[in-house]
Amino acid sequence: MTREKGKNVWLVMLILSILFIGWTVFTISNGSTILENGVKMWAGSSFDVKTIEERALGFMNLSMVKPLWEEIWIGIIGIFCALGLKRKMKYAWILGIIWGAMMLVNGIVQGLYEVVILNWSMACPQTYIFLVFGIVILVSLLVARKGFSLDKK
Numbered sequence: 001m002t003r004e005k006g007k008n009v010w011l012v013m014l015i016l017s018i019l020f021i022g023w024t025v026f027t028i029s030n031g032s033t034i035l036e037n038g039v040k041m042w043a044g045s046s047f048d049v050k051t052i053e054e055r056a057l058g059f060m061n062l063s064m065v066k067p068l069w070e071e072i073w074i075g076i077i078g079i080f081c082a083l084g085l086k087r088k089m090k091y092a093w094i095l096g097i098i099w100g101a102m103m104l105v106n107g108i109v110q111g112l113y114e115v116v117i118l119n120w121s122m123a124c125p126q127t128y129i130f131l132v133f134g135i136v137i138l139v140s141l142l143v144a145r146k147g148f149s150l151d152k153k
Helices: 008-030 033-044 054-087 090-117 125-143
Strands: none
Touching: 008 090, 008 125, 033 054, 033 125, 054 090, 090 125
């Protein structure tokens, strides 16, 4: 019975990693609207980004999209962990816990920064994705812990 608990945790992590990459790619493909939406929706500003010089706007859009490219690596690491979890590898369970904790902590810090420090009316959707994915994978891995023989390499 205990072995059954960890049976599909790899699939949960794989799906979440693929969804994370998919969300990131979707967001990158709409990169030119990130700044405009952020200024209006989350910051609550009436500032019109069209008043910014074209080259400066290009730089600002790049600075909004660049971190998203780095998030693709987070998803790839999640896929790596999921495949290791499928094989019941000890390192994969530990890395999965670190991956989930990283997602959760990033979501908390980012959300607090946006809502408390920047005084936005709400956090951006990416923050909620970090929070939800971090919670889901941590709970899944902790529930499935007994399904893993942690003495395997």
